[in-house]
Amino acid sequence: MTRTVPSTPCSGQKPGTSGLRKKVKVFQQPNYAENFIQSVFDVVERAPGSALVVGGDGRYHNRTVIQQAIRIAAANGYGKVLVGRGGILSTPAASNVIRKYGASGGLILSASHNPGGPDEDFGIKYNIANGGPAPEAVTEAIYARTQTIDRWLTVDAPDVDLDRLGSTQVEAMTVDVIDSVSDYAELMESLFDFNAIRANVEGGFTMAFDAMSAVTGPYAIEILENRLGFPKGTVRNGIPLEDFGGHHPDPNMVHAHELFDTMFGPDAPDFGAASDGDGDRNLIVGRHRFVTPSDSLAMLAANAHLAPGYAGGLNGIARSMPTSAAADRVAEALGLPCFETPTGWKFFGNLLDAGMATICGEESAGTGSDHVREKDGLWAVLLWLNILAVRRIGVDQLAREHWARFGRNYYARHDYEALPTDRADALMAELNQSLSSLSGKPFGNLTISTADNFSYLDPVDGSTSSNQGVRILFEGGSRVVFRLSGTGTEGATLRVYLERYEPVGGDLDRETPEMLADLIRAADAIAGIARHTGRTAPDVVT
Numbered sequence: 001m002t003r004t005v006p007s008t009p010c011s012g013q014k015p016g017t018s019g020l021r022k023k024v025k026v027f028q029q030p031n032y033a034e035n036f037i038q039s040v041f042d043v044v045e046r047a048p049g050s051a052l053v054v055g056g057d058g059r060y061h062n063r064t065v066i067q068q069a070i071r072i073a074a075a076n077g078y079g080k081v082l083v084g085r086g087g088i089l090s091t092p093a094a095s096n097v098i099r100k101y102g103a104s105g106g107l108i109l110s111a112s113h114n115p116g117g118p119d120e121d122f123g124i125k126y127n128i129a130n131g132g133p134a135p136e137a138v139t140e141a142i143y144a145r146t147q148t149i150d151r152w153l154t155v156d157a158p159d160v161d162l163d164r165l166g167s168t169q170v171e172a173m174t175v176d177v178i179d180s181v182s183d184y185a186e187l188m189e190s191l192f193d194f195n196a197i198r199a200n201v202e203g204g205f206t207m208a209f210d211a212m213s214a215v216t217g218p219y220a221i222e223i224l225e226n227r228l229g230f231p232k233g234t235v236r237n238g239i240p241l242e243d244f245g246g247h248h249p250d251p252n253m254v255h256a257h258e259l260f261d262t263m264f265g266p267d268a269p270d271f272g273a274a275s276d277g278d279g280d281r282n283l284i285v286g287r288h289r290f291v292t293p294s295d296s297l298a299m300l301a302a303n304a305h306l307a308p309g310y311a312g313g314l315n316g317i318a319r320s321m322p323t324s325a326a327a328d329r330v331a332e333a334l335g336l337p338c339f340e341t342p343t344g345w346k347f348f349g350n351l352l353d354a355g356m357a358t359i360c361g362e363e364s365a366g367t368g369s370d371h372v373r374e375k376d377g378l379w380a381v382l383l384w385l386n387i388l389a390v391r392r393i394g395v396d397q398l399a400r401e402h403w404a405r406f407g408r409n410y411y412a413r414h415d416y417e418a419l420p421t422d423r424a425d426a427l428m429a430e431l432n433q434s435l436s437s438l439s440g441k442p443f444g445n446l447t448i449s450t451a452d453n454f455s456y457l458d459p460v461d462g463s464t465s466s467n468q469g470v471r472i473l474f475e476g477g478s479r480v481v482f483r484l485s486g487t488g489t490e491g492a493t494l495r496v497y498l499e500r501y502e503p504v505g506g507d508l509d510r511e512t513p514e515m516l517a518d519l520i521r522a523a524d525a526i527a528g529i530a531r532h533t534g535r536t537a538p539d540v541v542t
Contacts, residue, residue, distance in 0.1 A: 001171075002075045004151050007031045013039070013146040015139040017344045017485075019125020021111045024061050027122045031152070033065050034072065037107065038152035039145035040126050041076040044138065046104035049079030053097050053127075055089025055180070056109025057215040057278040058240035059116030063087050065109050065124070067159050074173040075153035081173060084180040087162045088240060090215045090279030092368070092376035093184040095131035099372065100183060104129050110215075110278035113250035117243035132349035132373030136465065181218050188223060188379065191309030191371060192386045200389035201229045206269035209381070210259045210283075213237040213245035216275040219378055228385075244277065251276050251283035251365055251377070252542040253290070264288055270394055271385070275377035280345075281365040282377035284384055286395020292542075294324035294411050297361030299402050300383050302330045304359060306390040307383055309371070316357040318348050321454050321469060322481045322497040323363040324409040333406065342456050342468040343483070349373050350460035363413060363497065365542075400509070407503045410515040414538035415485075416494040416529070424484055424492035427532040431470050431482060434526075438472065443522035446474045472526060477501035480523045494533065496523050 010032050013020055020036055027033050054069050056062040066087045073081050082097055083089075089097065091108055098106045111123035126134045126142065134142070157170045160177070168175045207230055211217035217238035224230045236259075237245060248255040251274035263272040263285045274283040284291040291299070301317050304310040317331045318339040331338035339357060341347035345366065351357040352370045361367040366375030384395075391398065438451040454468040469483035481497040498519045502508060507515070523529065530536055 001155065003154050003156060005031075005034070005154060006151050007035055007149060009147050009149055010035050014143045015125065018112060018133065019108070019123050021114065021121060021123035023490075024118055024120060024122045027061060027065065033068055033124070034152045034154070035146060035149050036124060037069050037072050038076075039142050039149055040107070041072065042145050042149070043141040044105055044126065044128070044134075048077055050104035051080040051082060051101060052078045053082045053089070053094055053101075053103045053106030054109070055084035055087060055094055057090070057112075058086070058088050058242065059111065059122065059244070059277065060118055060120070060242040061122050062109050062242070063162060065122075066162065069107055070160055070170055070175055071154045071157055072152060074155045074157065074170045078173055081175045083160070083162060083175060083177055085163065085165060085177055088215055088218065089180050090184070090219060092280055092372050092374045092379065093180045093219065095127060095372035095374040096184055096187055097178070097180055098127060098129065098131040108278070112278050113248070113276040113281060115244065115248050116277065117246075120243070127373070130349060130353055130373050132352075133344070133346040135346050135349070136463075181222050184219055185223050185227060187371060188382055189227070191379075192307050192382050193390070194228060196389040197382075197385045198229050200385075205271070205389070207234055207271045207273070208236065208259060208262050208269050209234055209272075210236045210251070210256055210274040211238045212247060212249040212251065212256065212274060212276065213239065213241040214249040214275065214277045214279070215240050216279040216378055219279065220275070223378065223382070249277035251281055252540065254540050254542075256283055259283070260285065260290070271388065273381040273384070275381070276365070279377050280375040282367060282380040283365060284380070284395070286399070289396040289399055291395060291399060292324070292363075292411050293361065293365045293367065294326050294363050294409060295399070295402075296380065296384075297323065297359070297367050298326035298330045298406070299398060300367065300380065300387070301327055301359050302334075302402060302406075303387040303391070304383065307386040310358065310369070314358040315355055316351070318351050318357040318360040320344075320347075320362040321456075321471070322413075322483065322495070323361060324411040324499045325501065326406070326409040326411075327361065329406040339459070340456075342454065342465050345373075345375050347456065347458070347465070350458055354460045356459070363411070403508045404504065407501060407506070408508045410500045410502060410510075410512050412498050412512055412516055413542045414496040414498065414520075415540040415542070416496075416533055416535050417539040418491040419494055419533055421492045423532050424494050427494065427527055427529070428470070428482065428484060430532075431527050435470065438526070443525055444518050446478065446518055446522050449473050449475045478519055480519055480526070482523075482527055494529070496527075496529070496538070498523065
């Protein structure tokens with residue numbers, strides 16, 4: 001029987017780039033998670049008796065909120081809930097389940113690459129029926145509802161056994177605990193030449209994969225070790241832990257330093273990779289060669305035709321605005337359209353659904369294609385493995401040959417984390433006010449050609465997204481981008497993106513910090529980073 005629980009609005013429930021993210025203790029407050037889930041159900045489109053997908057990255061508080069969501073879904077007229085065994089669903093696997101089983105949408109419980117544990121982060125985001133993140137119109141409607149909500153609905157029912165495959169009734173609703181690993185692995189086998197990869201492994205090709213004690217572990221073990229034949233132990237930290245083993249599950253040079261030590265050591269394997277907390281990001285590093293996410297997008301797009309799922313060619317390439325223009329050069333060479341979107345995978349959804357783009361990427365280690373509507377860390381790793389197996393070369397050689405053909409976009413992102421929000425806002429406000437006066441100004445040996453705040457006109461639905469980040473473009477093709485991140489839970493994170501293009505025949509194999517030194521100095525001078533933040537160096541460089 002449905003029970004109505006009176007409630008009042010909770011402050012701060014505006015979804016960010018990837019849903020609602022707060023500290024666990026915030027979500028543990030009475031009515032907090034329930035209000036948000038009910039607000040989602042109050043506004044999203046669905047037919048009576050629709051299916052809902054629920055799962056998360058296994059972080060602390062995951063199982064509790066899954067049980068809450070199941071009861072609230074039963075009270076709100078859903079006919080079925082599909083949940084991953086153990087409550088585990090990687091973000092790309094959740095997108096696949098939504099699409100495969102025709103669900104009306106899904107709740108993904110994750111804070112992605114943010115740390116987990118009782119004192120750390122938790123998150124909820126809603127994905128729509130195409131498997132992708134809810135667009136801005138939906139998230140705005142959810143937020144509006146959180147500000148007026150006065151009740152949430154539930155049923156009195158025991159917890160569902162999330163560790164046992166099979167069906168359970170919760171009132172009139174069926175809960176199916178499914179093996180999402182098998183579903184996802186079958187999808188990957190339909191896209192990639194597993195025989196070619198297996199043959200490369202049998203020929204001595206070696207790999208190290210760090211699952212970072214996060215959600216990708218079970219998927220990576222099944223695919224890399226069980227189906228592709230890599231030796232047991234190839235997948236490190238493969239068991240998902242509620243606190244990610246006390247580590248920060250962000251696949252970059254700082255938080256995946258053990259993998260970097262391995263790949264730059266004397267006995268490095270041929271290929272190294274990692275994924276993040278919820279499985280949608282990736283790290284690619286060859287023997288003594290790190291590949292930036294921007295370069296990885298470009299290199300994958302240039303070679304995707306070598307995988308069976310993309311043998312017919314690409315419809316187009318899309319990248320987020322802060323991502324380097326390396327993919328643009330590939331698109332131009334292949335005669336393909338290239339779309340520049342705001343940060344956030346939801347902006348790729350329309351392009352993918354309309355068949356205008358096939359491969360998409362973000363500089364924050366997210367790459368994916370039209371096989372789902374989320375970025376997909378393990379997908380990117382498998383496409384790399386497919387390409388290397390067919391071309392019979394290593395990562396370093398592939399990178400050098402790519403730059404010799406297209407030139408190189410030296411690129412880095414500097415993150416200033418947990419800044420006081422008022423200081424970060426003041427920096428951006430002052431920077432925006434200065435834009436009209438920056439054109440033509442010199443900074444060292446660099447001269448600004450144009451400066452603006454990026455605005456995106458969606459070519460599919462005609463919607464406009466403004467205020468998406470400040471772009472400073474210099475003569476000769478270099479640029480700096482400034483934006484505040486929407487993925488943190490504490491204070492504000494200022495992200496500064498630095499890019500220098502070196503054409504074919506130029507210096508294509510220099511150290512990135514050396515090549516970006518002038519841009520780093522110019523960025524501080526233009527935005528007054530040290531003056532506003534008190535920081536003389538970023539917290540994280542990727």
